[in-house]
Amino acid sequence: MRLFDFSLKVNGFKIDEAKAALSKIQAKNDSDFQAYVEEQKKSIISYHLEHNSFYKTLGTSIKINDWNSVPIITKRNLQQPIEQRLSDGFTTKNVYLNKTSGSSGDPFIFAKDKWCHAMTWAEIMSRFAWYGIDFNSSRQARFYGIPLDKKGYYKERLKDWFSNRFRFSVFDLSDATFETALTKFKTDKFDFINGYTSPIVQFAKYLKQKDVILTSVCPTLKVCIVTSEMLFDDDKTLMETQFGVPVVNEYGASELDLIAFQNTNDEWQVNNETLYVEILDVNGNVLPLGKEGRIVITSLYNKAHPLIRYDVGDIGILSEKSTLRKPILKKLVGRTNDIAILPSGKKAAGLTFYYITKSVIENDGNVSEFVIEQLALDSFMIQFVSRTELSNVQKEIITAEMERYLEPGIKVNFERVPQLKRTKAGKLKQFISKL
Template sequence: MDWFRLSLQLNKFPIQRAQKKLEEVKNIPEAEYEKYQYRQRNLLLDYHIQHNDFYRDFFKWEGFDDWSKVPIMKKSDLQQPLRDRLSSTYTTKSAYVGKTSGSSGHPFIFAKNRFAHALSWAGFQDRYSWYGIDLNTSLQARFYGIPLDFFGNVQERLKDRISLRRRFNIFDLSEQKMESFLERFKKADFNYLNGYTSAILLFAKFLKDREILLKDLCPSLKICIVTSERLFKKDKELIENVLGVPVINEYGASEVGLIAFEDPNHHWIVNSEDLYVEILDANDRILPYGEEGRIVITALYNYAHPMIRYDIGDTGALSTRSTLKKPVLEKLVGRTNDIARLPDGKVVPGLTFYYVTKTIIEDSGNIREFIITQTSLDTFHIDYVSDIKLSEVQKKSIMKAIEMYVGKDLKIGFQKNEVLKRTKSGKLKQFTSLIQ
């Protein structure tokens, strides 16, 4: 039985109609794709101007003749009651309502009309099929968090059961718990893993320490899909080596759905069927292919709630090989708010700290996870999980590298932990600045 399709249909999400629409869009020739995008953008814009008071006020509508003049929406613009942002033609009962994870520091509740939500899922199913994964029949090992309240927990587990997902709760990643993970792989015919990068990486390190190849224990495994957190080349190699299957990058967000997915040729193919993705500079100017800037997204079929030129909070670049129909995400740098500000006025991407410390810390062989927090202009704190403490020599090496790549006269603190604090959704935010 097609459990995935049935579950969507039972919840009144028209998945069959969405799949038909997706195929229609995929069959539009490249030469006509600009016309398709132009038409769909204008239909969406006109709809929200007519039926959405919030968006009409936000746009300050006076007519327009240039898409670049459409205002940019930020997460902070959407942090107000959902009822004030819904189109007049929808209610919270007639639309799909969800909540962002809040890992960016700006959580909010959003809505999608049911067809838009179904179209998002049709896109996921289409991409997964590149690797022989069928959401109706393939069993997923799901490395995610889960609501801890009774109702939310039961509801999520029921959804997992219907959707052929078996959840591996990442709020407990102790070695004892991962031993139980391993037993589950021995007993079930999982077809793929899907989950947060940091959790799957930690499980991979556990397997490496025991010299276990997961595919030997679970021959049905085909791929591993990582999402929500950055995957570094060295980590990808480690995961692939101990799982015995390819590791695939997925880039998405709950409020807009699938943004990009890695194809078998290792290209991140951007979803151009139901999203319109732009790269903008600091002055909201559209950048050409190859240049790095803010990722701004328009959800082309969301008529319940405007997601029009929505700044998702990430920075990246589209490849010069991109076309309108097949954009390729060449670079995904990270969140725009993950930056460190130093006493001399210098601004440094938080990722710089991660690169520096990651290489040195992992040379020790016993550091499993770590996060970095900036507590003041000149002070940073590194929390890590390991079997033994970092030596003074290792700490000095890290501080020397930070001085070289980041800045001088910085105070670096170290703290060994049993576990690291994750967000409510289970993500591990690897760099955080507490400076406003």
Template sequence: MFVTCPTNFLVLNLFDFTLRFKGFPIEEATRHLNEIQSLSDDAFANSLEKRKQDIVHFHLNNNAFYTDLVRGINPKDWNSIPVLTKSDLQQPLEKRLSNGVSKKKVYINKTSGSGGHPFTFAKDKFTHALTWAMIQNRFSWHGINLKKSFQARFYGIPLDFVGYQKERLKDSLSNRYRFPIFDLSEEKLEQFFQKFIKMPFDYINGYTSSIVLFAKFLQHKNVILKDVCPTLKVCMVTSEMLFESDKKLLEAWLGVPIVNEYGASELDLIAYTDTNDDFIVNSETLFVEILDENNRPVPKGKVGRIVITSLYNKAHPFIRYDIGDWGSFNPNGTLKKPILKSLTGRTNDVALLPNGKKVPGLTFYYVTKSIIEDNSNVTEFVVVQTKTDAFEITYTSRIPLRKKEKEDIKNALEKYLGTGLNLTLNRVETLDRSRRGKLKQFTTLVNE
């Protein structure tokens, strides 16, 4: 039987000890992050330019994979540097590591593959320590101490016995209690609710869709979570799109501020909501660009491809790396403090319509969502494009959709996207989630 809420002393020492034991210099990384944050705007601009040039020169001189990929470039002309794609990285890790880098001396992990191109990546230990320093820094904006605060974790979990027990032990030693999200039935959500009554959680962290479903459960019970768990301070959602309507629902029924987290395991924390509700981009360890189809920067406010450079990773190059998402910058942001205005989905989730028009797949989800959830009957749904003119909406609900509701959905799609679309609606008990517990809101099965 695991202890669900260990003492702060144990967590504090375990967190620091584990990072140090594995060779991640967390104290050095934290000091460096503080130094970057303390720079004036002019000094920051100079520092950023130097770090961009330094990382390019390092990989040109020390990484054969990157040198071959960008042979002949002028590193001083940033916009001439080729954009790195995920498909470029789908080759053995050994071929992509920098000279003299041993797999035993770096942090290695694998991307989730949600963008369609999974691959293994590496970070040098200082870069990975910087990631942890960034997380601690951003959490502190909302009064959360990663070493002490008690987390309600809405995540997936390995289903094999050894993996399950290992993850539960890790949770108990990391001051968090996990709510596995593969079973989100009414009975299971009621069990979740009872845990919040009994446990002094400081914050919620986890996949957006699962927490939204829990909020709908609370709405159905007509109970605000903060009223039964007064220690709760904030909810942090991650890994999936956060729509404005869902954010309002979460705020209303959780009773705490909602923080949006956007990150990538191969890079770092990319953007994080501050206390003013601005989606602040990580300019300390990353250089984030938004580019058009010709790999040129777009004006602030215009949507483009999100392309990111890891400014410190010497084990593996991520220079002008197309992460596979679309977004736009807020015109009010600065070089030192960029603000993400919008995050509009993945570039591979593009729907090709019969008239030849291309639209972001989440457009279908967003338009449908505005109709399908008006009466709070539908709890979750996903959209799949099966042909250029055919879409399937699979949903869970307390009662089946009525004929008029189905007609309203079809009319909404035609209003925004054109006529001649065939729509099928399938009601199910539960929606299938990925192995990690994520819910993919839109999928297209159509190739160009």
């Protein structure tokens, strides 16, 4: 029985029709595909200018045939009651309603009409199928957060049952918890792992410590798909070694859709079927391929709520090899609010610090996780979880490396903690600026 599809249909999402519509889009030749994208862009703008009072106030200067006249929407624009942002005929009762995680610092409630949400799931299923995953039959080992209140907890457990998945805790990353997880893999026929990057990395480290290759105890495992947090090359290598399967990187936003998904050629292929993705400079101009800028996305199907030229808060680069038919995300640099400002006025992506520190701090396996906070222009705090305290020599090396790569005069403090603070959803934010 196709339980996953059935659960979508019960909730009013026409998944069979959405899959058929997506297949037709994917079958278009290049010229027809270009015409389709342009038609959808104009159609979604026209719809919201006619049916959405919130968007009418934003788009007073829009010229339908001039895409550059379409304003950029930021998360701050959307931080007002959802009822004021819904299109005519839509209410909180007849849409898919959810809330962003707030990892960008600007959480808000969003809505999708049911057809848009069905198209989102059709897109996700299409991408996962590249690796032989069928949501109706493939068993999922899920590393995600879960609400702790009774109603929310059992609601998620019910969804897990319909989705043929078992959920592992991301709030307790102790050896005892991972031992329980390993036992579950020995007794359950999982087809794939899916979830937040950081807890899955910790599970891989545990397996290395135990000298266990996961496919030796769970031979049905095909692939591991990570999302929501940065995936570093050495972590990917570790996971592929300890799991015995490919590790695939997913990039998405709950208010939009799956944005990019690593294809079988190890390219981060952008979703250009239900979304239109642009890279813009600070002034809103489209940048050439290969140039770093703001990721701005248009949802081509969401009639309930306008997400048109929406700044997701991330910085990225589209590859020079990109085409309209097959855009490739060359690099996801980080979030716009993850930029560190140094005493000299120089700016650096927060992940720069993470890369520098990671190369030193984890080389002996003592430190399992860490995060970096910028407290002042010249002051940084590294919080870490470890078996033993870092030596003064190690701390001096890390500080010296940060000064060498960035600039002299940086102060670095260290705090060993029993566990790192995660969001309510279970995500780990690896760099935080307190400025």
